[in-house]
Amino acid sequence: MRVVAGAELPPLAIELTPTVVISTAIATRDFTPVHHDPAIARAQGSADIFLNILTTMGLVERYVSDWAGPSARFRGLKVKLGVPAYAGDTLTFSGTVASVTESETLIEVIGRVSLGPHVTAQATLTPVALG
Amino acid sequence: MTDERDHLMAVAGKAIAAGEGPRIAAPLPVNAATISHWTEAMGERNPLYAGPDAVAPPAMIQVWSMEGLNRDPDRRVRLPVDDVFEALDEAGFTGVVATNCEHTYHRYLDLGEELTSGTRLTDIAGPKRTALGDGYFVTWNVTWYAGDEPVAEMMFRLLKFRPKTSATAADESRNVGAEAAREPYPLRPAVNRDTAFFWDGVREGELRIQKCGDCGILRHPPGPVCPTCRSTRRTHAVASGSGTVYSYVVHHNPPVPGLRTPFVVAVVEVPEGVRLVGNIVRCATEDVYVGMPVRVTYQQMDDELTLPMWIPVEA
Amino acid sequence: MGSLSRRTAVAGIGATEFSKNSGRSELQLAAEAVFAALDDAGLSPSDVSGLVTFTQDANQEIAVAREVGMGDLSYFSRVDYGGGAACGTVLQAAMAVASGIADVVVCYRAFNERSGRRFGQPDARVGGEPSSQGLEMSWHVPYGLMTPAAWVAMFARRYMYKYGATSEDFGRVAVAMRRHASTNPAAWFHQRPITLQEHQASKWIAEPLHLLDCCQESDGAVALVVTSVERARDLRHSPAVIAAAAQGSGAGQMMMTSYYRDEMAGLPEMGVVARQLWEKSGLAPSDIQTAIIYDHFTPFVLSQLEELGFCGRGEAKDFIRDGGIEIDGRLPVNPNGGQLGEAYIHGMNGIAEAVRQIRGSSVNQVQGVRNVVVTAGTGVPTSGLILSEA
Known part of the structure; x- marks a missing residue:
């Protein structure tokens, strides 16, 4: 199936349990305490432990890749960070196909939490063919 | 510097x-x-x-x-x-x-x-x-x-x-991501001698409702003459700060200077018997509903302007 | 002081094309529409002794008079409050004619509302001035509540809450207007109908309003010629008699943001207009064959049907679900496609359509039209008309 500009990606909601926040921080080899120790996170002025940036990048990739499938290749991923994504919140992704050319497909993604947008991103892919 | x-x-x-x-x-x-x-x-x-x-x-x-x-x-x-x-x-x-x-x-x-x-x-x-x-x-x-x-x-x-x-430090919100460089906030109210008391109150953390100095009726938005008794003697009451969402919108388009979309603006009814308009913050846009209990908070927008806003009352 | 009813008539209508980029000045648009209206009536510029327009119009009466070659004017006047002025200009013209102040009065509205200053865009300057309007807006603008769609959405949410109306009910209005426009060659959305699914899928502007709940921004101009019924009888077309004309403002009225009074689920100012229209014309809703209902945003079409008495409070959604506003429905609404489908010329194009319906010359002609009710901009101090066959 041909992908057209304006098409929407199915939304994805991820419950940010402490397990998710901590396991992703460790899987990205980020051992900074604010990503796994609530007491330290609060002492530093945060509401709770929160997602690290490497995970935000990873989740955006996963969200786009769930839709684009294994034939597509990522050429780039641009992320603008907004409000923190705290444990206990829900991160909801929505995405739109921003443009399609012969060589590239550009996807715009927003990941929202209750405080507002946590991440706005642009993923550049090779042409996408949906099954 | x-x-x-x-x-x-x-x-x-x-x-x-x-x-x-x-x-x-x-x-x-x-x-x-x-x-x-x-x-x-x-x-x-x-x-x-x-x-x-x-x-x-x-x-x-x-x-x-x-x-x-x-x-x-x-x-x-x-x-x-x-x-x-x-x-x-x-x-x-x-x-x-x-x-x-x-x-x-x-x-x-x-x-x-x-x-x-x-x-x-x-x-x-x-x-x-x-x-x-x-x-x-x-x-x-x-x-x-x-x-x-x-x-x-x-x-x-x-x-x-x-x-x-x-x-x-309560700046966490207003859909403001960390990177939003804060120029002077562009959406400024016009203020004159009839309305200054309200904005002065907000800066001091008070939600002031105009009260007639003669008949005592409360009124918002305020004005120079009491429409009930014609008095021009004005005082104000300080509202308790609690309220209920009477109606609301989630603004998406077009972009608004100084704000990130989507954001929520609500008409809030307060128990003192008047309605005020303000943003609902620290709440997902899809969680707002007519009848939602809220309480006032104050957000410093820049060096000069503070706005009253509303946050959900914790259940 | 006698009644104004049935003493004056709309004797000519004229318009430019409706577009997104007229490519000419607003003054030129005004002049072209005035010429067209005078030609339609069979009058010349020298016959005109009065001009009425909107306070918001950028073309002064004297500038229009110079361009079209009018001579002496004995009456000029403007009506405030945005699109709420539309039928008010006809009321002013009718009063001037009926009282002998002027013989022939032209009402006009001309703007490059899409290619020039766009009303739908936020303007941070509106809060700046401590005029009464600047102060009024200062209770809303700092919170980003500063576009017409968002102002209306606040009422729409409350209306939905109170009466159980849904976004699809609003969407049915948009679908009907676009269907009517699709067979009107003068409409911007000629041959471009939409489905309810497309309405629901269109992007959010200000929840609960989708893009397709909002009228387009348009460039164009409309002019109307008002004179006495006697004089109109001698002109080119049979007159559209002004059976009633009224303005209305309610207690606690504001511009688009009357949030501090009553239930917020009605339009009291339109109630003021409606009561006058029925009383002064001696007509009732059952005497109306088609209605021009101001539709810059779909939700207010529902409240207007209720304020005008075409259905009970909260029942407009059922009226519309039953196909009531379609061309073959109980009350065909905006056969031209309205502001949503034809063009947004601040309601003046709707008055022109009402005249065509009375004449029997509309491309989407409703059968057996004797009386048409017309309303003007909603959410603001407003106005209305009943036009009747001679």
């Missing part, structure tokens, strides 16, 4: 001129165990990343050069950006928040590849007034190499800020 900026710019200028720092070897080769740990945690099920011919998920690029848990500070190689961070810390810009991260992937990586990375400082901008405090945006680039072949690049930008004192 200028001296401080000159000093910071001099340090940064030197670091930028130094170009790419030493190439640092990644502690682990691209390997199946780290990849599967990552894909499991992320919920990534793309078959490209599994099996004997697996490639690494491109977004993992930075993972390969993370130093891990037991990093040894003495063995750590000093990078050009470190001088700039030290100078900013010394000047009191101790807060840090990342604002942008941009990856470019030249190719996907195979199992067993050994990477190195080189970092160069590319830009410093400031001082900028932001929601978190005054600060400098620092930008650097990392290039990952397999041998001498560049395989991926990253632009990373963060804000080093001077934390505000606690009175205004």
Whole structure:
């Protein structure tokens, strides 16, 4: 199936349990305490432990890749960070196909939490063919 | 202030001129165990990343050069950006928040590849007034190499800020992401002698409702003459600060200067018997409903303007 | 002081094309529409002795008079409050004619509302001035509540809450207007009908309003010629007699943001207009064959049907679900496609359509039209008309 500009990606909601926040921080080899120790996170002025940036990048990739499938290749991923994504919140992704050319497909993604947008991103892919 | 900026710019200028720092070897080769740990945690099920011919998920690029848990500070190689961070810390810009991260992937990586990375400082901008405090945006680039072949690049930008004192630290919201540089807030109310008491009250953390000095009736929005008894003697009552959403909108388009969409504006009915308009903050837009109990809060928009806003009452 | 009813008539209508970029000045648009209206009536510029327009119009009466070659004017007047002025200009003209102040009065509205200043865009300056309007807006603008769609959405949410109306009910209005426009060659959306699914899928502007709940921004001009019924009888077309004309403002009225009074689920100012229209014309809703209902945003079409008495409070959604506003429905609404489908010329194009319906010359002609009710901009102090066959 041909992908057209304006098409929407199915939304994805991820419950940010402490397990998710901590396991992703460790899987990205980020051992900074604010990503796994609530007491330290609060002492530093945060509401709770929160997602690290490497995970935000990873989740955006996963969200786009769930839709684009294994034939597509990522050429780039641009992320603008907004409000923190705290444990206990829900991160909801929505995405739109921003443009399609012969060589590239550009996807715009927003990941929202209750405080507002946590991440706005642009993923550049090779042409996408949906099954 | 200028001296401080000159000093910071001099340090940064030197670091930028130094170009790419030493190439640092990644502690682990691209390997199946780290990849599967990552894909499991992320919920990534793309078959490209599994099996004997697996490639690494491109977004993992930075993972390969993370130093891990037991990093040894003495063995750590000093990078050009470190001088700039030290100078900013010394000047009191101790807060840090990342604002942008941009990856470019030249190719996907195979199992067993050994990477190195080189970092160069590319830009410093400031001082900028932001929601978190005054600060400098620092930008650097990392290039990952397999041998001498560049395989991926990253632009990373963060804000080093001077934390505000606690009175205004409740700045977490207003759909304001950390990077939003706070110029004077563009949406300013007109104020005259009939309405100044309200805005003065807001600055002092009071929600003031005009009260007729003769018949005592409460009225919002306020005006110079009591429509009930014609009195021009005006006083005000201080509202309790609780209220109920009477109606609301979620604004999406077009963009509004000074605000990020979507945002919620509500008509709030207060028990004193009047209605006020304000934003609902610290609440997901889809969680707002007619009848929702809210309480007032105050948001400092810039040096001069404070606005009353509404947050959900905790259940 | 006698009644104004049935003493004056609309004797000519004229318009430019409706577009997104007229490519000419607003003054030129005004002049072209005035010429067209005078030609339609069979009058010349020298016959005109009065001009009425909107306070918001950028073309002064004297500038229009110079361009079209009018001579002496004995009456000029403007009506305030945005699109709420539309039928008010006809009321002013009718009063001037009926009282002998002027013989022939032209009402006009001309703007490059899409290619020039766009009403739908936020303007941070509105809060700046401590005029009464600047102060009024200052209770809303700092919170980003500063576009017409968002102002209306606040009422729409309350209306939905109170009466159980849904976004699809609003969407049915948009679908009907676009269906009517699709067979009107003068409409911007000629041959471009939409479905309810497309309405629901269109992007959010200000929840609960989708893009397709909002009228387009348009460039164009409309002019109307008002004179006495006697004189109109001698002109080119049979007169559209002004059976009633009224303005209305309610207690606690504001511009688009009357959030501090009553239930917020009605339009009291339109109630003021409706009561006058029925009383002064001696007609009732059952005497009306088609209605021009101001539709810059769909939700207010529902409240107007209720304020005008075509259905009970909260029942407009059922009226519309039953196809009541379609061309073959109980009350065909905006056969031209309205502001949503034809063009947004601040309601003046709707008055022109009402005249065509009376004449029997509309491209989407409703059968057996004797009386047409017309309303003007909603959410603001407003106005209305009943036009009747001679």
